[in-house]
Amino acid sequence: MEEISLTINGKHISCLPGTSILNAALENSIKIPTLCHHPHLEPIGACRLCLVEDEKSGRIMASCVTPASPNMVICTDSTTIKEHRRNIIRLMMANHPESCIVCSQGNRCELRRIAAELGVGELRLYPMPHYTGLEEANPFLIRDLSKCILCGKCIRADHELVVVGAIDYNLRGFKSRPATVHEMPLEKSNCTFCGTCVSMCPTGALSAKNPRYVGSPQKESSTICGFCGVGCSLVMGSVDGQIVEVNPSHQEGTVNGPTLCIRGHFTHDFLNVPERLTTPLIRRDGELSPSTWDDALEVVAEGLISIKKKHGPQSVAFLGSSKCTIEENYLFQKIARVGLGTNNVDNGSYGLGRAIVDRVNEKLEGGGCVTPLAGLEKAELVFVIGANPTQSLPVVGYYIKRASRVRGIPLIVVDPREIELVPFSTMWLPLVPHTDCELINSLAAILYKSNAYDIDFINRFTGGFDLYSSTLSSLDLQRMSRVTGVDMEVMEKAANVIEGKRIAFVIGHGILQQRYGAAAMDAILNLALMTGSLGGEGKGLFFLATENNQVGAWNMGAVPDLLPGRQSLRNDMMRKQWEQAWEVKLSPDPGLNMVRMIEEAGKGNLKAFYVMGENPRRSLPQPERITNALGNLELLVVQDILATETTQMADVVLPGAAFSEKGGTFTNLEGRIQSFEQVVSPPGDAKPDWEILDLLLGKMGYSKKYSSLQEIRAEISQLVPMYSGLRSSREASWVREASAMRLFRPDGVGEPIHFSPVTSTDAKTYQKEYPFKAILGSVPYHLGSGTRTGRSNRIKEFGLRGEVEISPEDGARLNLKEGDHVRISSPYGQISREVMLKKGLRPGLIFIPMAFHNNDARHLIELSRLGVVDSPGWKECQVKLEKIED
Numbered sequence: 001m002e003e004i005s006l007t008i009n010g011k012h013i014s015c016l017p018g019t020s021i022l023n024a025a026l027e028n029s030i031k032i033p034t035l036c037h038h039p040h041l042e043p044i045g046a047c048r049l050c051l052v053e054d055e056k057s058g059r060i061m062a063s064c065v066t067p068a069s070p071n072m073v074i075c076t077d078s079t080t081i082k083e084h085r086r087n088i089i090r091l092m093m094a095n096h097p098e099s100c101i102v103c104s105q106g107n108r109c110e111l112r113r114i115a116a117e118l119g120v121g122e123l124r125l126y127p128m129p130h131y132t133g134l135e136e137a138n139p140f141l142i143r144d145l146s147k148c149i150l151c152g153k154c155i156r157a158d159h160e161l162v163v164v165g166a167i168d169y170n171l172r173g174f175k176s177r178p179a180t181v182h183e184m185p186l187e188k189s190n191c192t193f194c195g196t197c198v199s200m201c202p203t204g205a206l207s208a209k210n211p212r213y214v215g216s217p218q219k220e221s222s223t224i225c226g227f228c229g230v231g232c233s234l235v236m237g238s239v240d241g242q243i244v245e246v247n248p249s250h251q252e253g254t255v256n257g258p259t260l261c262i263r264g265h266f267t268h269d270f271l272n273v274p275e276r277l278t279t280p281l282i283r284r285d286g287e288l289s290p291s292t293w294d295d296a297l298e299v300v301a302e303g304l305i306s307i308k309k310k311h312g313p314q315s316v317a318f319l320g321s322s323k324c325t326i327e328e329n330y331l332f333q334k335i336a337r338v339g340l341g342t343n344n345v346d347n348g349s350y351g352l353g354r355a356i357v358d359r360v361n362e363k364l365e366g367g368g369c370v371t372p373l374a375g376l377e378k379a380e381l382v383f384v385i386g387a388n389p390t391q392s393l394p395v396v397g398y399y400i401k402r403a404s405r406v407r408g409i410p411l412i413v414v415d416p417r418e419i420e421l422v423p424f425s426t427m428w429l430p431l432v433p434h435t436d437c438e439l440i441n442s443l444a445a446i447l448y449k450s451n452a453y454d455i456d457f458i459n460r461f462t463g464g465f466d467l468y469s470s471t472l473s474s475l476d477l478q479r480m481s482r483v484t485g486v487d488m489e490v491m492e493k494a495a496n497v498i499e500g501k502r503i504a505f506v507i508g509h510g511i512l513q514q515r516y517g518a519a520a521m522d523a524i525l526n527l528a529l530m531t532g533s534l535g536g537e538g539k540g541l542f543f544l545a546t547e548n549n550q551v552g553a554w555n556m557g558a559v560p561d562l563l564p565g566r567q568s569l570r571n572d573m574m575r576k577q578w579e580q581a582w583e584v585k586l587s588p589d590p591g592l593n594m595v596r597m598i599e600e601a602g603k604g605n606l607k608a609f610y611v612m613g614e615n616p617r618r619s620l621p622q623p624e625r626i627t628n629a630l631g632n633l634e635l636l637v638v639q640d641i642l643a644t645e646t647t648q649m650a651d652v653v654l655p656g657a658a659f660s661e662k663g664g665t666f667t668n669l670e671g672r673i674q675s676f677e678q679v680v681s682p683p684g685d686a687k688p689d690w691e692i693l694d695l696l697l698g699k700m701g702y703s704k705k706y707s708s709l710q711e712i713r714a715e716i717s718q719l720v721p722m723y724s725g726l727r728s729s730r731e732a733s734w735v736r737e738a739s740a741m742r743l744f745r746p747d748g749v750g751e752p753i754h755f756s757p758v759t760s761t762d763a764k765t766y767q768k769e770y771p772f773k774a775i776l777g778s779v780p781y782h783l784g785s786g787t788r789t790g791r792s793n794r795i796k797e798f799g800l801r802g803e804v805e806i807s808p809e810d811g812a813r814l815n816l817k818e819g820d821h822v823r824i825s826s827p828y829g830q831i832s833r834e835v836m837l838k839k840g841l842r843p844g845l846i847f848i849p850m851a852f853h854n855n856d857a858r859h860l861i862e863l864s865r866l867g868v869v870d871s872p873g874w875k876e877c878q879v880k881l882e883k884i885e886d
């Protein structure tokens with residue numbers, strides 16, 4: 001497109017047609033004051049502060065909503081303009097309350113800053129403050145709308161960025177204010193307390209509720225959120241070495257832009273709780289007592305080495321953390337493999353469906369590791385299956401809602417429950433749980449019958465389509481409709497929506513943690529191949545990763561069967577390269593995975609267990625079994641930031657630093673590698689995990705020591721091709737895909753990707769005495785088992801009860817009403833919960849939110865492992881319900 005030329009403040013500039021005068025000026029470093037403008041929001045021209053003058057016509061206009069025209073001559077700071085701006089600010093100040101002086105926004109208030117810049121002194125106007133009273137009943141944010149200047153940023157953030165629609169303009173003229181429907185308090189609205197509006201508010205009208213501190217923080221530092229796999233970019237404000245507030249970083253090109261979710265914004269108060277570990281502890285005479293680092297590490301090193309000598313390397317195991325950094329995971333698996341000669345190393349993501357993603361990765365030969373979420377807003381069709389991102393990874397939910405509502409991209413949701421994305425969808429396919437495989441195969445069969453497949457893609461890149469398509473042709477679609485519970489007509493309509501489009505599949509734990517998830521995943525991959533939906537922007541497979549560094553821990557080889565860079569232990573060439581680099585002999589045999597570690601401890605075969613940043617007594621199924629297994633060990637070492645159910649049983653406790661108290665690198669679910677620096681110091685004697693591991697290597701007599709994070713990063717970037725772009729700077733880089741696959745190469749030379757056979761998981765049997773299917777799922781207030789978010793005072797104060805959701809039909813049958821209590825029993829245990837009747841839930845299906853009541857839902861599931869079924873299946877179970885009479 002040809003650029004246009006204009007003049008601003010005597011400077012000749014050019015810009016693309018359609019660019020606003022404001023943006024044209026900003027792109028050329030010409031500053032214009034604004035209050036309602038934000039680069040991520042649609043301009044509305046509300047504040048009129050960005051007025052500029054057209055020197056040719058004398059016209060005065062709001063530059064944020066006026067497009068630049070060819071040959072315009074604009075002045076941004078004429079005397080007239082400045083006087084207009086001063087008057088606007090005077091009017092705003094006259095409407096403002098006196099509480100300005102003690103406002104929590106403090107010196108960061110944009111209204112005050114602009115007033116000072118414009119030299120607004122005496123108001124010379126009669127004060128007309130508009131007192132509204134404070135709204136502060138919820139523990140997250142305070143609204144003092146007497147300070148509102150009606151810039152509309154909060155409303156636009158709510159509508160355009162997080163697409164919730166909790167607030168809108170209410171009333172008119174002088175009384176107009178952003179409000180919820182019927183002016184209900186926020187906690188009674190559909191507000192998710194993401195805080196995005198708070199970070200955008202230019203005044204103190206919206207602020208984070210902070211019981212410990214009011215005012216501007218002493219220091220603000222950028223880092224990466226330590227909760228989920230999105231890896232949002234944050235700015236943490238601290239006072240006297242404690243985090244007092246969190247905001248999105250507002251840097252360019254981050255995954256989250258100006259948004260966050262409730263966890264990232266408000267639950268970091270868990271970092272300051274009294275349960276933080278501050279000193280190493282050693283168990284003496286049955287009690288954990290404080291010790292020096294030297295003594296504690298001596299006990300650990302001697303214990304590990306002597307147990308290995310006595311019982312062999314298989315008697316020692318290492319459970320690392322998908323919450324720790326890549327540098328720490330690299331060192332952790334190195335201690336296991338090099339220091340102790342064992343491949344018994346895993347991390348908590350085992351239970352989150354790693355094996356299924358691993359399978360896809362193998363099929364794609366390492367391709368598809370980089371899937372920028374921005375692609376969702378450029379897709380032809382978004383297909384969400386087994387995923388509830390608005391709850392589990394809210395920022396992914398924002399992307400999908402924007403794709404649908406703002407960009408008009410078709411959205412198909414496949415889920416047994418009417419999840420929050422359903423009202424945004426073009427179609428909802430409410431299938432019977434566990435029938436994803438049958439549903440996807442049916443859609444593929446309908447598409448095949450209508451010749452709606454990408455034959456060019458299939459011929460160039462795939463193999464085995466003939467066999468696949470002939471099996472599809474023989475599918476009994478009427479039967480599939482009965483099995484899946486989805487009407488034929490609905491399936492046909494969905495196929496119609498898909499026809500001719502490349503698909504962006506968003507795949508969540510409903511598939512990854514499903515017992516028969518591998519079969520469902522094969523079906524999805526087949527559909528992706530058939531529709532040409534792999535390779536390139538706006539299509540492909542978007543796997544949801546629960547933990548912040550789940551992908552990084554995997555990439556660093558903190559898993560029993562892969563070396564760093566996802567290189568197979570069984571591959572002689574790759575193993576030899578690592579043997580040379582580390583100067584050791586490595587066993588080609590995969591070690592124990594997380595569940596097998598527990599099993600072997602239970603049998604008495606595992607003697608020493610080193611747990612870093614995991615809390616298996618709270619996070620794993622069948623907690624009594626875990627407790628018994630850990631009780632059998634000769635040495636249990638737990639390295640963590642908090643005193644947990646697992647540290648209670650440890651022989652040695654090593655206090656680690658939280659992500660904000662150390663430097664490091666996380667890899668998010670997109671394959672984005674993000675390094676970050678320390679924000680505050682760790683409490684007491686706690687140390688960054690990499691430093692603890694490095695000291696331990698020294699104690700174990702390993703000659704290679706690392707004096708800095710940079711040295712570890714240098715080793716990783718040199719030895720792990722995927723991370724050759726790893727830099728120490730804060731600028732993000734991306735995982736380098738190892739794939740030699742032709743899909744991702746323009747020359748198209750390479751092995752074809754084969755269609756998998758069409759299978760069915762229809763032969764499942766359920767025990768009749770447990771007639772309900774329970775889905776165990778996430779809520780945005782907690783992450784995982786809630787070890788961290790459960791410690792947040794704000795979350796505690798909010799008083800959520802974690803009710804079980806039951807359909808009104810089942811409620812009527814069991815004589816249950818809202819607020820009643822039920823006993824929920826499975827073959828493995830029982831819990832009790834308050835009842836919530838949920839419209840739209842399929843009868844026979846119930847939903848139990850995880851993390852509540854010390855994550856008691858894990859009593860209902862079995863500590864099953866891979867190899868027996870496709871996935872541990874920790875997402876659902878069969879249960880019975882009994883009303884608990886008062």
Ligand code: SF4
Nearest residue numbers: 148149151152154201
């Ligand atoms: S509350 Fe803040 S962001 Fe919202 S309209 Fe008022 S001043 Fe603007």
Ligand code: SF4
Nearest residue numbers: 158191192194195197
């Ligand atoms: S906190 Fe989030 S959901 Fe609530 S009103 Fe603000 S932007 Fe909307």
Ligand code: SF4
Nearest residue numbers: 225227228232261264
């Ligand atoms: S929890 Fe996830 S979505 Fe929420 S702010 Fe942190 S990284 Fe972002």
Ligand code: FES
Nearest residue numbers: 045047048050064
């Ligand atoms: S910034 Fe243009 S009208 Fe507010």
